[in-house]
Amino acid sequence: MIELKNVHKTFTRKEMTIEALKGINLKVEKGDIFGVIGYSGAGKSTLIRLVNYLERPTQGQVLVAGRDLGTYNDKELRAAKKSIGMIFQHFNLLESKKVFDNVAIPLVLLKKNKNEIRKRVQELLEFVGLSDKAGSYPNELSGGQKQRVGIARALASNPSILLCDEATSALDPQTTQSILQLLKRINAEYNITVMIITHEMSVIQEICNKVAVMEEGRIIEQGSVLEVFGHPQHATTQNFVKTVIQNSMTPSVQKSIKDKHGNLLYKLNFVGENASEPILYEMIRSCDIKFNILFANMTEIQETTLGTMIIQIHGDRSQVDKALDLLKRHEVGVEEVESYVLDINNK
Numbered sequence: 001m002i003e004l005k006n007v008h009k010t011f012t013r014k015e016m017t018i019e020a021l022k023g024i025n026l027k028v029e030k031g032d033i034f035g036v037i038g039y040s041g042a043g044k045s046t047l048i049r050l051v052n053y054l055e056r057p058t059q060g061q062v063l064v065a066g067r068d069l070g071t072y073n074d075k076e077l078r079a080a081k082k083s084i085g086m087i088f089q090h091f092n093l094l095e096s097k098k099v100f101d102n103v104a105i106p107l108v109l110l111k112k113n114k115n116e117i118r119k120r121v122q123e124l125l126e127f128v129g130l131s132d133k134a135g136s137y138p139n140e141l142s143g144g145q146k147q148r149v150g151i152a153r154a155l156a157s158n159p160s161i162l163l164c165d166e167a168t169s170a171l172d173p174q175t176t177q178s179i180l181q182l183l184k185r186i187n188a189e190y191n192i193t194v195m196i197i198t199h200e201m202s203v204i205q206e207i208c209n210k211v212a213v214m215e216e217g218r219i220i221e222q223g224s225v226l227e228v229f230g231h232p233q234h235a236t237t238q239n240f241v242k243t244v245i246q247n248s249m250t251p252s253v254q255k256s257i258k259d260k261h262g263n264l265l266y267k268l269n270f271v272g273e274n275a276s277e278p279i280l281y282e283m284i285r286s287c288d289i290k291f292n293i294l295f296a297n298m299t300e301i302q303e304t305t306l307g308t309m310i311i312q313i314h315g316d317r318s319q320v321d322k323a324l325d326l327l328k329r330h331e332v333g334v335e336e337v338e339s340y341v342l343d344i345n346n347k
């Protein structure tokens, strides 16, 4: 649906060159809710602006629906842009125009007739839950309502892709939730592929099925949300995951472990079905070991349970190995944790 191949973007300002993107490769499939997360300045907005050709790549290709946007003539490009809607952090509404007219803008540009416009705008306002606000001005609306207007406007031309640049970053948590649920509905009911740029991991956790993590113009990690949350590789990704999944031990437990060197500590990761099976019960029944649970946590991502547990095992080495084998056979992720490592996330 969307593919970026070795995309570079360099800005030149007053003899200064800024390499905003340094060789981006990514693929968004039809139906995805694809999240791109990174700190400020990572290059996220530049990346999303390339997808609807608000910016052109310095090098590399941006393909939408299989075709390189660089090969379009102006007319084709206008048509291609029609199939891509975009919403913004600060909504970008025309303050002097009523809600109805804001939503109607793309339709007016497409030279639709009045009746068509009226019908379509009413339909869109109903979909976003703002039928009663058609005659209001943007400054009479809350932030969440303004974003709903932005969404209605973005959907007006029936796009197949919706791009969201920090669309919930100016909203409170509850309003963020309702906007994210609306984006989910747009994806499911209209089969619109959604690409979301954010610096908040909770947004990714809430609605994305895939995620790419950006840092300094590069993608440092990408994959399914479940994979990336379950096994974050890069320190930056681990930091993002930490903001939504608490997976370290409490300080007092850390201290008690630190005082007892030489214990065998393991971090176990359970994903999906194995999070609800009595695997640990089977482990103590079949192996001659004892264990302590030092930490346990469960999170739900993509309607799948993700569990993390840190256990301390006592027993003969051979029995411990047998227990670990059993866990691995059940596809439980097993990592040895050094007892002197206080923060397991920084291991």
Ligand SMILES: Nc1ncnc2c1ncn2[C@@H]1O[C@H](COP(=O)(O)OP(=O)(O)O)[C@@H](O)[C@H]1O
Residues within 6 Å of the ligand: 011, 012, 013, 018, 019, 020, 038, 039, 040, 041, 042, 043, 044, 045, 046, 047
């Ligand atoms: N039009 C531009 N001209 C010059 N530099 C830019 C321009 N747009 C973005 N940049 C620079 O590119 C880098 C990435 O910016 P951006 O894509 O906005 O990051 P993010 O959205 O992740 O915060 C930053 O260093 C920024 O200053």
Ligand SMILES: [Mg+2]
Residues within 6 Å of the ligand: 044, 045, 046, 166
């Ligand atoms: Mg940005």
